[in-house]
Structure formats: structure tokens, C-alpha cells
Amino acid sequence: MQVAIDISEFSYLPAQAQALGxxxxxxxxxxxxxxxxxxxxxxxxxxxxxxxxxxxxxxxxxxxxxxxxxxxxxxxxxxxxxxxxxxxxxxxxxxxxxxxxxxxxxxxxxxxxxxxxxxxxxxxxxxxxxxxxxxxxxxxxxxxxxxxxGIDTSAGPAALREFYAGPTDFASRDELVDRAIAFGFGGSRPDTERGVLFNTRVRDDGRVEWKHHFAHLAAQALAAHAPGDESAPSVLSxxxxxxxxxxxxxxxxxxxxxxxxxxxxxxxxxxxxxxxxxxxxxxxxxxxxxxxxxxxxxxxxxxxxxxx
Incomplete structure (x- = not known):
């Protein structure tokens, strides 16, 4: 079953606002x-x-x-x-x-x-x-x-490395929602669906891929067996x-x-x-x-x- 997601990036706001009153x-x-x-x-x-x-x-x-x-x-x-x-x-x-x-x-x-x-x-x-x-x-x-x-971020990147070890493109957003939930990312399923919508795009061939560059760089580094923390480029110094x-x-x-x-x-x-x-x-x-x-x-x- 495909995720029922409105194509508008602002479609979730009214329900979120209503929940908050x-x-x-x-x-x-x-x-x-x-x-x-x-x-x-x-x-x-x-x-x-x-x-x-x-x-x-x-x-x-x-x-x-x-x-x-x-x-x-x-x-x-x-x-x-x-x-x-x-x-x-x-x-x-x-x-x-x-x-x-x-x-x-x-x-x-x-x-x-x-x-x-x-x-x-x-x-x-x-x-x-x-x-x-x-x-x-x-x-x-x-x-x-x-x-x-100066903080040690090893716990977070370790989980991200495993998450990004798989493919960077998927048959559907629903497939990615299932994967995120399996890894313990996101909250409720509706919240995870919303996060996946905002962080992905549909390519011309119909495959769904991550919008952010870090996921693609992490996957490339993992495929090349690069040492160190490959979850994202180093940004702390x-x-x-x-x-x-x-x-x-x-x-x-x-x-x-x-x-x-x-x-x-x-x-x-x-x-x-x-x-x-x-x-x-x-x-x-x-x-x-x-x-x-x-x-x-x-x-x-x-x-x-x-x-x-």
C-alpha cells in the first residue's frame, strides 16, 4: 500500500495547527x-x-x-x-x-x-x-x-551509517517509511510519513531518492569502505x-x-x-x-x- 501523501508540501500544516489549537x-x-x-x-x-x-x-x-x-x-x-x-x-x-x-x-x-x-x-x-x-x-x-x-557524536552517526548502508533510492515512499520505522527513526507513522515526504523527491524514472546530499555521500563512502565516520562530511572542528x-x-x-x-x-x-x-x-x-x-x-x- 502506498503512503497517502498530498503532493503539496504544506498539506500537513492545517492538521498540525488544529492539534495544537x-x-x-x-x-x-x-x-x-x-x-x-x-x-x-x-x-x-x-x-x-x-x-x-x-x-x-x-x-x-x-x-x-x-x-x-x-x-x-x-x-x-x-x-x-x-x-x-x-x-x-x-x-x-x-x-x-x-x-x-x-x-x-x-x-x-x-x-x-x-x-x-x-x-x-x-x-x-x-x-x-x-x-x-x-x-x-x-x-x-x-x-x-x-x-x-567538541562533542562526541559517535552514537548518532553509527545508527545513521547503518541506515544509509542500504540503497539511496526506493520504489516508493512507503518503502522508505517502513525502513525508517524499522531503524527506530521518526515517531508515529504519520510523523514519519511527513518527514519522508519532506526529505525525498521522485526522480523522472519514478524512483524515490533522498533530497539531502549527505545520504548519497555516506552511501558512496560506505561502498568504497572508507574509514572513519562516513555518515556525513566532517563539520566539527x-x-x-x-x-x-x-x-x-x-x-x-x-x-x-x-x-x-x-x-x-x-x-x-x-x-x-x-x-x-x-x-x-x-x-x-x-x-x-x-x-x-x-x-x-x-x-x-x-x-x-x-x-x-
């Missing part, structure tokens, strides 16, 4: 051409100019923030990082935060008219730090969700600590209680960045999906305008 905001897909023929894509939710910009983690896309956005009930911009969602893949395979931040800055220059509260989860958090260091005028505050430059140190905007680390950042990692963060605050919430690594209301409340309270 809120109104579904207007939403549109934005696309910005970049030099060299690439493009950056984003979702703009709500009416009015956003003051919140959301950056997803590796292997995800802007829709990972849907429930958090519904909880916020504010205008928001959610960007597909390069190699993810509807943004272009990079021929040079450079998905390090400082490179990704260049596209994010271009998007903010085009689509916002004021400094943004940047909320970045995992890879998106390190990208936000790079943005804050390089373009401080674009960042009013920075919330980094469940990542620090000492450069991340440097970027966080040079970020002048107010800084918050959100530690997910069941995520990748341990208590000792959070202590190290506080030692290196004593001016930053650290907040722990009950969530998994993808806190925007498992604790959206709690994260939305924290975001709202962090807005510079919240004190006005």
Missing part, C-alpha cells in the same frame, strides 16, 4: 539564485517581517521546524542549508559551517530587514555561530540547540569554538536531556564561554520535533523585543 499561518517557499548557478531555498511563515531565522541540522530540512513555528505564532524564516531540502548541492562537497553561513547571510540580506534571532540545531547551530562571527550585524541573538564543537568566541550577540546553548550534549560537554561550553547561558530541556537531539512547545517558549523569551 492554533491557527495555521500563511507560508510560502522562497528561492534565491546564487553565483555559480546554485540556489538557496527557505520557508517564510506568517505575515510581516521575520525576526527569527531557523537553521536545521545535518540530513534535515526547513520543515523540521514546522511544529515549533506553529507554537511560536510569529513570522519566521526557516532556511534549507546547502545540500539539503530545496537548496542546491555543492560540487566541492564543502558543508562546513563557515561555508554554509555564506549562503545563510545571502538569504538574510535578501529576505529580512532587521537583525535576526538565529536558532540553529546541530549543524545549524555551528552555522549560526559562523554567521554571528562573520556578519554580526545580521544576528541579534543566537540559540545553539544540542551541539558544541576548533573553528567552531573560535566562531562562538567571536560571536558578540547574546548566546544560549540548549542542551537536550536525551541528546548529544552531555552534562560535561555543557560544563565545558560554560567554561569556554562564561557569558553564555545553558538551558536543559527534556528532549532528544532533534528538540524542535520532540519538544517544540518548550523550545518555542524559550525562543520567544530570548527575543530582544521580549523585554520591551
Amino acid at each position: 492554533v491557527a495555521a499561518p500563511p507560508v510560502e517557499r522562497l528561492t534565491l539564485p546564487l553565483p555559480g548557478g546554485r540556489q538557496v531555498s527557505a520557508l517564510r511563515y506568517g505575515a510581516g517581517s521575520p525576526e527569527i531565522t531557523l537553521l536545521h541540522g545535518a540530513g534535515l530540512n526547513a520543515h523540521t521546524w514546522d511544529t515549533t513555528v506553529l507554537s511560536l505564532q510569529r513570522p519566521v524564516l526557516a532556511i534549507d542549508l546547502a545540500g539539503h531540502g530545496d537548496s542546491s548541492w555543492r560540487d566541492d562537497l564543502d558543508y562546513t559551517p563557515r561555508t554554509l553561513a555564506v549562503d545563510v547571510a545571502a538569504a538574510l540580506d535578501a529576505w529580512t530587514d532587521r537583525p535576526q534571532l538565529i536558532v540553529g540545531q546541530s549543524l545549524g547551530g555551528l552555522t549560526g555561530a559562523s554567521l554571528g562571527a562573520a556578519r554580526p550585524e545580521l544576528v541579534s541573538a543566537l540559540i545553539v540547540v544540542d551541539i558544541t564543537p 576548533d573553528a567552531g569554538w573560535d566562531d562562538l568566541t567571536r560571536t558578540s550577540a547574546p548566546l544560549t546553548l540548549v542542551r537536550a536531556s536525551d541528546g548529544f550534549v552531555s552534562a560535561s560537554d555543557a560544563d565545558d561550553f560554560s567554561r569556554r564561554l562564561p557569558h553564555a547561558r545553558v538551558i536543559t530541556i527534556a528532549a532528544t537531539h532533534n528538540a524542535q520535533e520532540t519538544a517544540p512547545s518548550e523550545l518555542a517558549a524559550l525562543i520567544t523569551a530570548t527575543l530582544p523585543s521580549a523585554d520591551l
Whole structure:
């Protein structure tokens, strides 16, 4: 049986909004051409100019923030990082935060008219730090969700390596939903169906493939028996600590209680960045999906305008 999925990428929002008891905001897909023929894509939710910009983690896309956005009930911009969602893949395979931040800055220059509260989860958090260091005028505050430059992410990538060891294309989305559930990814079946829809595309030959570049790179590396962590290109380095140190905007680390950042990692963060605050919430690594209301409340309270 095929998954019954509406072809509209926004078809799930009304039911999600109804479940939360809120109104579904207007939403549109934005696309910005970049030099060299690439493009950056984003979702703009709500009416009015956003003051919140959301950056997803590796292997995800802007829709990972849907429930958090519904909880916020504010205008928001959610960007597909390069190699993810509807943004272009990079021929040079450079998905390090400082490179990704260049596209994010271009998007903010085009689509916002004021400094943004940047909320970045995992890879998106390190990208936000790079943005804050390089373009401080674009960042009013920075919330980094469940990542620090020095954490041991071996548990997560190990599961991802096994997941990506199989094919990168499938006969149907239903086949991929079954595979994801078998590996313990996603939540309920409807939630997994929604995630699969947003993270895949149908090729001209009718096969379904991953949208994000990391899955294809991981499969290629595994096929070649490359050593090390092949779940995604390496994105963590000492450069991340440097970027966080040079970020002048107010800084918050959100530690997910069941995520990748341990208590000792959070202590190290506080030692290196004593001016930053650290907040722990009950969530998994993808806190925007498992604790959206709690994260939305924290975001709202962090807005510079919240004190006005």
C-alpha cells in the first residue's frame, strides 16, 4: 500500500495547527539564485517581517521546524542549508559551517530587514555561530540547540551509517517509511510519513531518492569502505569554538536531556564561554520535533523585543 501523501508540501500544516489549537499561518517557499548557478531555498511563515531565522541540522530540512513555528505564532524564516531540502548541492562537497553561513547571510540580506534571532540545531547551530562571527550585524541573538564543537557524536552517526548502508533510492515512499520505522527513526507513522515526504523527491524514472546530499555521500563512502565516520562530511572542528568566541550577540546553548550534549560537554561550553547561558530541556537531539512547545517558549523569551 502506498503512503497517502498530498503532493503539496504544506498539506500537513492545517492538521498540525488544529492539534495544537492554533491557527495555521500563511507560508510560502522562497528561492534565491546564487553565483555559480546554485540556489538557496527557505520557508517564510506568517505575515510581516521575520525576526527569527531557523537553521536545521545535518540530513534535515526547513520543515523540521514546522511544529515549533506553529507554537511560536510569529513570522519566521526557516532556511534549507546547502545540500539539503530545496537548496542546491555543492560540487566541492564543502558543508562546513563557515561555508554554509555564506549562503545563510545571502538569504538574510535578501529576505529580512532587521537583525535576526538565529536558532540553529546541530549543524545549524555551528552555522549560526559562523554567521554571528562573520556578519554580526545580521544576528541579534543566537540559540545553539544540542551541539558544541567538541562533542562526541559517535552514537548518532553509527545508527545513521547503518541506515544509509542500504540503497539511496526506493520504489516508493512507503518503502522508505517502513525502513525508517524499522531503524527506530521518526515517531508515529504519520510523523514519519511527513518527514519522508519532506526529505525525498521522485526522480523522472519514478524512483524515490533522498533530497539531502549527505545520504548519497555516506552511501558512496560506505561502498568504497572508507574509514572513519562516513555518515556525513566532517563539520566539527576548533573553528567552531573560535566562531562562538567571536560571536558578540547574546548566546544560549540548549542542551537536550536525551541528546548529544552531555552534562560535561555543557560544563565545558560554560567554561569556554562564561557569558553564555545553558538551558536543559527534556528532549532528544532533534528538540524542535520532540519538544517544540518548550523550545518555542524559550525562543520567544530570548527575543530582544521580549523585554520591551
